[in-house]
Amino acid sequence: MTATDSMIPAPAGFASPFDVQTPAGADGWQSLYPYYALLSDERRAQDEGKFWFFDGMHNPEPLFPFDTIMTENWWVAVSQMSTRVWPIPTALGIDHRIINGYLYISPNAVTDPEEIARRAVEFGKRAGHYYENWDEIYEQWVDKATDCISRLKAIRFAPLPDIEPESSVFGHRGVYSSYDLLTTYGELIHNLFEMGSYHFEMLNLGYGAYLTFREFCQQAFPGITDQTVASMVSGIDILLFRPDDEVRKLAQLAVDLGLTDAVLGSEDPDAVLRLIGEREGGARWLDAFEAAKDPWFWFSTGAGYTHTDRAWIDDLRLPFTALRGYVEALQRGEDIRRPLEAIVAERGRVTEEYRSLLPTDADRDAFDGLVELARKVFPFVENHNFYVEHWHHSLFWSKVRELGDVFVAAGFLADRDDIFYLHRNEIYSALYDLNIGWATGTEARGVTYWPPEVERRRRVRDALKRWSPPPALGTPPDVITEPLTVMLWGITQETVQEWLGAGDAASNELRGVAASPGKATGRARVITDPEQLHEIEQGDILVCRITAPSWAPVFARIGAAVSDVGGIMAHTAIVSREYGLPAVVGTGYATVTIRTGQLIEVDGSSGVVRILPEEAA
Amino acid sequence: MTTPHVLWLDDPAAAGNRVLGGKFGSLGEMTAAGFAVPPGFGITTAAYRDFLDGAGLAEEARALQARAAEAELPEVSALSAAFTAKLEAAPLPAGLEAAIRGSYAELERRSGVEAVPVAVRSSGEAEDLAGASFAGQYDTYLWVRGVGEVLRHVRRCWAGMFGTAVLTYRPDPGAPPPSDLGMCVGVQQMVDARTAGVMFTLDPVTGDRSKIVIEGVWGLGEGVVSGDLTPSRYVVDKVTFEILRREITPQDRQHRFDETTAAVGLVPVPAERRELSPLEDEHITQLAELAKKIERHRGAPQDIEWAVAENGDVHVLQVRPETVWSRRQADAPIAAPKSALDHVLARFAGTSIAAAKS
Numbered sequence: 001m002t003a004t005d006s007m008i009p010a011p012a013g014f015a016s017p018f019d020v021q022t023p024a025g026a027d028g029w030q031s032l033y034p035y036y037a038l039l040s041d042e043r044r045a046q047d048e049g050k051f052w053f054f055d056g057m058h059n060p061e062p063l064f065p066f067d068t069i070m071t072e073n074w075w076v077a078v079s080q081m082s083t084r085v086w087p088i089p090t091a092l093g094i095d096h097r098i099i100n101g102y103l104y105i106s107p108n109a110v111t112d113p114e115e116i117a118r119r120a121v122e123f124g125k126r127a128g129h130y131y132e133n134w135d136e137i138y139e140q141w142v143d144k145a146t147d148c149i150s151r152l153k154a155i156r157f158a159p160l161p162d163i164e165p166e167s168s169v170f171g172h173r174g175v176y177s178s179y180d181l182l183t184t185y186g187e188l189i190h191n192l193f194e195m196g197s198y199h200f201e202m203l204n205l206g207y208g209a210y211l212t213f214r215e216f217c218q219q220a221f222p223g224i225t226d227q228t229v230a231s232m233v234s235g236i237d238i239l240l241f242r243p244d245d246e247v248r249k250l251a252q253l254a255v256d257l258g259l260t261d262a263v264l265g266s267e268d269p270d271a272v273l274r275l276i277g278e279r280e281g282g283a284r285w286l287d288a289f290e291a292a293k294d295p296w297f298w299f300s301t302g303a304g305y306t307h308t309d310r311a312w313i314d315d316l317r318l319p320f321t322a323l324r325g326y327v328e329a330l331q332r333g334e335d336i337r338r339p340l341e342a343i344v345a346e347r348g349r350v351t352e353e354y355r356s357l358l359p360t361d362a363d364r365d366a367f368d369g370l371v372e373l374a375r376k377v378f379p380f381v382e383n384h385n386f387y388v389e390h391w392h393h394s395l396f397w398s399k400v401r402e403l404g405d406v407f408v409a410a411g412f413l414a415d416r417d418d419i420f421y422l423h424r425n426e427i428y429s430a431l432y433d434l435n436i437g438w439a440t441g442t443e444a445r446g447v448t449y450w451p452p453e454v455e456r457r458r459r460v461r462d463a464l465k466r467w468s469p470p471p472a473l474g475t476p477p478d479v480i481t482e483p484l485t486v487m488l489w490g491i492t493q494e495t496v497q498e499w500l501g502a503g504d505a506a507s508n509e510l511r512g513v514a515a516s517p518g519k520a521t522g523r524a525r526v527i528t529d530p531e532q533l534h535e536i537e538q539g540d541i542l543v544c545r546i547t548a549p550s551w552a553p554v555f556a557r558i559g560a561a562v563s564d565v566g567g568i569m570a571h572t573a574i575v576s577r578e579y580g581l582p583a584v585v586g587t588g589y590a591t592v593t594i595r596t597g598q599l600i601e602v603d604g605s606s607g608v609v610r611i612l613p614e615e616a617a
Numbered sequence: 618m619t620t621p622h623v624l625w626l627d628d629p630a631a632a633g634n635r636v637l638g639g640k641f642g643s644l645g646e647m648t649a650a651g652f653a654v655p656p657g658f659g660i661t662t663a664a665y666r667d668f669l670d671g672a673g674l675a676e677e678a679r680a681l682q683a684r685a686a687e688a689e690l691p692e693v694s695a696l697s698a699a700f701t702a703k704l705e706a707a708p709l710p711a712g713l714e715a716a717i718r719g720s721y722a723e724l725e726r727r728s729g730v731e732a733v734p735v736a737v738r739s740s741g742e743a744e745d746l747a748g749a750s751f752a753g754q755y756d757t758y759l760w761v762r763g764v765g766e767v768l769r770h771v772r773r774c775w776a777g778m779f780g781t782a783v784l785t786y787r788p789d790p791g792a793p794p795p796s797d798l799g800m801c802v803g804v805q806q807m808v809d810a811r812t813a814g815v816m817f818t819l820d821p822v823t824g825d826r827s828k829i830v831i832e833g834v835w836g837l838g839e840g841v842v843s844g845d846l847t848p849s850r851y852v853v854d855k856v857t858f859e860i861l862r863r864e865i866t867p868q869d870r871q872h873r874f875d876e877t878t879a880a881v882g883l884v885p886v887p888a889e890r891r892e893l894s895p896l897e898d899e900h901i902t903q904l905a906e907l908a909k910k911i912e913r914h915r916g917a918p919q920d921i922e923w924a925v926a927e928n929g930d931v932h933v934l935q936v937r938p939e940t941v942w943s944r945r946q947a948d949a950p951i952a953a954p955k956s957a958l959d960h961v962l963a964r965f966a967g968t969s970i971a972a973a974k975s
Contacts, residue, residue: 089966120966127965131958212957212964221827222820223852223861231857353856357826369957519898605860 014500016048017473020099025463029101032065032457034423037072037098052097052104052473053491057565058305060528060545062101062464064420065457066400066427069189070305070393071096071103073196081200083108086127088204089120094485101464104473107485130205131373137202138380145198145387149295152191152395155184157402159409160438178435185403185431189424192396199388206377213374216366220358227516232351233374236343239386243299243312246292247319248336251326253288257281263327269316295391301530303546304389307401307420310530311394317534318554325556403427410434412446413454421457422450471499471564471588489565490586499588510594512562512587514607520560520582521601521612524594541602543594555581560602562590562609584609620663623716626654626805636661638740638801643936650914652907652933656727657735657805658720660771662742664713665800668775672707674700678779685784694781701776709768717771717804721764724806732762734807734874737770739777742799759837759881760807760874767804774802808932809874810924812895813838814848816904817920817939818855818912824942826918828861829853829905835886835895836871838922838934846870849895853905860901865894896925903931911936918942 017039022029030038039047059071079093092108110116130137160177168176214229254263259282262275273289276282293313301318302309312319326336351371358364404416412430413419422430430446437444476496485491490513498511525540527533536542536554542561555561560582582604590609594600599612624631624645631637631645641659648654669675681700685693725733738757756777758770777783778800814833819826832841832848840846852862869891870883896904904923911933912919918939924932955963 116967120962123965124962127962128958131961208965209957209961212961215964216960220825221854222823222825224827224854225857225859225861228854228857228859350856354827357855359824359826366955366957366960370960373957373961606863 013475014051014472015470017052017097017099017104018044018048020473022100023463023467026100026460026467028456029460029464032101032421032423032460033063033068033098034072034425037068037096039097039099047097048474050095050106050474051476051496052099052106053489054469054471054565055103055105055489056469056471056545057489058303058546059103060564061306061308062461062467063098063103064307064461065423066420067306068098069192069424070196073193074200077193077196077200078204081204086123086204087119089116089123099473100467100469101461102467102469104469106474107480109477127205127208130202131209131377134202134376134380141198141202141380142387145195145392148191148195148198149387149392149395152188152195152392152399155188155191155399157181157184157399157406159406160434178439181406181435182428182431185427188396188399188403195388195392195396199384202377202380203384206381209370209373209377210381213370216370217354220363220367221354224354225514228350231347232354232371233378234347235379235382236338236340236347238379238382240382240390241338242386243296243319244322245338246296247322248326248338250285250289250292251323251330251336253285254323254327255330257285259285260327260331264324267317267320267324269320272320298391298394299386300390300394301533304385304393307397307417308529309394309397311390311397313394314398321554322556407434407446407450410437410444410446412444412450414451418450418454421454421461468592472496495586495588508611510562510584510587510590510609512584512590512607512609514584514603514605516561516581516583516604518560518582518604519602520604521599522559524562524596524598524600525558526591526594526596528591541600543590543596543600545591560604561585562587562594562600562602564588564590620661622661622664622667622713623658623720624661625658625720626656631659635742636663636799636801637803638662638742638799639937640738640740640935641801641803642740644803644805644933646915647911647933647936652911653931654933655806655808656724657803658724659740660713660717660802660804662799662801664716665775665802667710668707668713671710672704674704674707677703681779682784690781690785693784697779697781697784700779704776704779705772709772714768717768718764721767721804724804728806734760734762734809735767736803736805736807737761737767737774738803738805739774740801740803741778742801757839759839771802771804775800807874808924808926808934810837811835811927812900813922813924813934814841814895815920815922816908817918818908819918819939819942820852821920821939821941827855829855829908831896831901831904831908833895834871835868835890836873836884837881838924839872839881842922846872851896851901853901855905855909858902858905860898863894863901865892867892868895900925900929900931907931907933 055071059067063071075094075096079095082088082094083092090110092110095106095108097104097106110119160181164176167173210233213233214226217224217229217232251263254260254276259276259279262279262282263272265275266272273286276285297312297316297319299312300309301311301315329336355364355367358367400419401416404413404419407413407419407430408416412434419427430450433444433446433449436442437446480491480493480496520541522539522541523537524543525532525536527536527542527544533554536557538557539559540557542554542558543563544561545564558581562583563585564587565585582602584602584604584607587609594609594611599614601610601612603609620636624634624637626641626645626648628645629649631642632649633642633646635642637645637659644654644657645659666675669678677700681696684696688696721735724735725731736757736759756774758773761767761770812833812835814831815838816829816831818829820828820830829852831851831853833851834840834846834848841848846868847866849866849868850862850864851860853860868886871886872881873884874880875882875884907923908919908921911921915936915938919936920939921933922935924934926932
């Protein structure tokens with residue numbers, strides 16, 4: 001990437017992925033995942049020579065068999081853009097392996113200069129077309145995305161009827177509920193792959209334009225922080241702020257309608273909604289609440305890539321915590337609206353000042369061009385998250401649960417969420433099994449086959465959960481150039497060095513990316529499941545694998561945030577800027593090094609987290 | 618109107634006035650602009666010239682300077698010693714002495730402190746001109762108390778003009794020797810600094826103008842200026858005021874006024890401070906904001922001496938134009954100019970945007 005990168009000596013390797021031991025109680029874990037995602041002896045030489053890093057950012061937990069649909073989607077969808085569609089001169093796709101249930105990924109680079117030159121010609125034509133017509137293509141993208149979501153919304157799953165409805169017969173359809181079940185399932189799966197493809201249509205290019213601007217700033221202003229670079233191009237009306245803005249508006253409305261005591265009357269959202277319903281003016285608030293919910297409460301509490309990332313709409317406690325906070329702030333006479341004009345003015349000031357500090361006119365011209373291009377691509381980069389991960393994927397998970405109910409009704413599963421222990425291709429088989437039982441009147445094999453199999457898989461996955469995945473395996477490359485690796489996962493040559501060093505000595509210090517400046521000391525609260533968010537107490541320091549924007553309500557309570565994974569464009573970075581909390585991301589090992597209750601110090605300016613001795617308390 | 622022998626920093630005529638020399642003229646300008654400069658007055662270049670004329674030493678001074686330009690070092694040293702001895706023994710014009718006494722008494726009145734401790738420092742006409750750094754070539758005397766001591770040190774400053782180093786300092790062979798120029802002596806109330814140091818409104822190593830670099834030590838700033846203490850170092854973003862780096866150097870000795878010797882010297886740093894950063898974040902930010910304001914006011918990169926008093930007040934002790942990077946074009950950060958789109962396409966093709974560092 002730059003001259004300095006290549007001067008860093010190539011580190012010795014990490015453990016071979018083939019030397020990773022299966023944790024106790026997890027024997028046979030491979031049967032949960034498709035054959036092509038597993039390490040295999042015949043590909044040993046190839047796989048050992050590659051650098052595999054743990055994608056804890058999107059998949060902090062062992063994968064549920066069904067949830068591999070997300071990782072398998074981008075395995076193709078991200079990769080094909082780089083390898084075949086643009087093609088990106090220096091990068092092919094990103095390969096995947098599932099190891100002990102965790103996702104490890106490895107970017108493929110193009111190194112032959114002639115091949116790079118050939119690809120660069122195609123890339124210039126194709127990417128140039130996208131950059132030059134960006135706004136128009138983005139408009140089309142929003143149309144495609146919302147259309148895809150509306151088709152997903154229309155999908156319904158219902159248990160097979162005891163007897164086929166008359167309409168099938170008298171309408172001469174010729175196909176029946178069994179066929180509908182199969183095709184609707186096919187639609188659901190293809191709908192995910194459709195959105196999954198849109199996801200990456202423009203993303204690499206967006207990141208690339210931003211990354212170029214960022215490199216320019218780092219070159220001109222060495223040491224400039226990532227959040228400052230981002231602040232020059234990020235929008236203020238981005239969709240990720242919308243859910244929180246809606247809650248602010250609902251808080252104001254509750255105050256205006258005199259409903260504050262109802263809002264503050266209970267911590268249980270259902271109880272609050274009941275109380276409001278009984279009040280004069282309550283109906284108006286409930287209407288506004290319903291209007292805000294769709295789509296803005298389709299807001300995931302995680303990265304959105306796993307079914308366990310519940311959305312606000314599934315669990316109203318998070319938005320209601322925020323609602324109470326805003327109502328209390330309004331009662332204290334505070335202005336809870338985001339100071340949009342001030343934010344815009346500050347963005348202008350910061351940009352103009354850096355520009356004025358450049359040494360030459362040529363530099364200022366380049367800066368102007370790159371800021372403009374980065375600002376052009378940024379609305380997509382920032383907003384795609386809401387359309388794809390939050391709105392679409394949250395809705396998708398709810399549809400899969402609806403299908404889970406079909407299996408529960410047929411006796412295949414004890415609980416709707418058990419469906420996530422089946423791989424999507426197994427579900428196709430299970431549906432056929434179910435159809436056979438329905439069609440023939442014989443009990444389907446799934447009734448006896450799946451319940452014990454689901455229990456076995458649950459035990460295996462629970463055993464995998466207790467294993468701590470190392471941040472990397474295999475042989476690191478001399479130079480890391482793949483743009484997504486750097487931007488999304490925050491993995492650079494320095495990160496690799498840090499990880500290699502971290503294994504050497506037991507240390508009370510962790511290093512990561514300085515994501516949000518400031519210093520804070522407090523008790524650690526290690527969160528491995530969004531369910532635990534409710535345990536957070538005032539002033540705790542959040543320690544997690546990765547945060548999600550929808551955790552925002554707990555940000556008001558914590559003193560600082562530390563995560564294992566994440567780079568400059570991780571979802572966390574955007575919200576950290578908004579909340580102004582010290583944060584260190586990409587530490588690699590925080591959740592396994594730090595224990596809940598330990599006193600820790602977070603320096604979000606230098607990227608250092610220290611575990612303090614108790615005497616210092 | 619005759620040029621005054623004494624000019625106060627807060628006199629409307631003081632700002633940038635050449636008779637105060639570079640250092641004090643700048644401080645006059647800072648005072649006029651409302652920055653927190655400790656109060657004081659300058660004994661002007663006119664006073665210096667009148668003193669040399671009155672003592673009949675002006676002609677001899679010129680001869681000495683001419684000779685020093687050609688002579689070998691041992692001869693310059695001998696000539697310098699002989700002349701400075703004469704100069705220190707010569708009487709002051711009566712009017713000048715009265716003016717200094719009156720001004721010091723006024724400073725005592727203003728500060729409410731009898732025998733108020735002052736810094737007595739030379740402020741040459743040439744020293745702070747952009748393009749000529751005379752750092753360390755002139756004298757500074759700290760914690761001078763009582764008018765008798767002030768008068769003695771004023772004379773020592775004048776004598777410093779004829780020290781070996783100044784007589785032979787010739788960065789540019791075509792320019793006149795600096796000792797040829799006039800000299801003002803500044804008398805300024807001491808700040809009993811808890812922490813002090815210097816700061817630059819650019820990164821002195823890379824020339825990057827988006828940074829403010831602060832170096833500070835416990836105690837008076839003399840250790841930073843003279844280089845006998847390793848300061849703690851802070852890098853602040855000039856646009857956002859984020860503190861980008863903190864390099865804390867543990868410090869067990871500091872320059873402070875020592876009651877036992879009645880002079881400024883190296884004394885122990887209290888044990889509880891030794892490992893701590895001599896500046897808290899709040900002061901780092903405050904200093905950086907001050908540096909940015911001063912740079913903006915003066916329209917060019919500056920280096921600034923500062924002190925934080927025990928009560929937390931921040932004082933500006935000296936400002937001068939930065940002399941290294943101002944004369945040189947900083948390296949352009951980018952390679953060949955091209956359109957933003959071409960930069961991005963090249964980036965994807967594996968070409969860094971950075972200009973190659975030769």
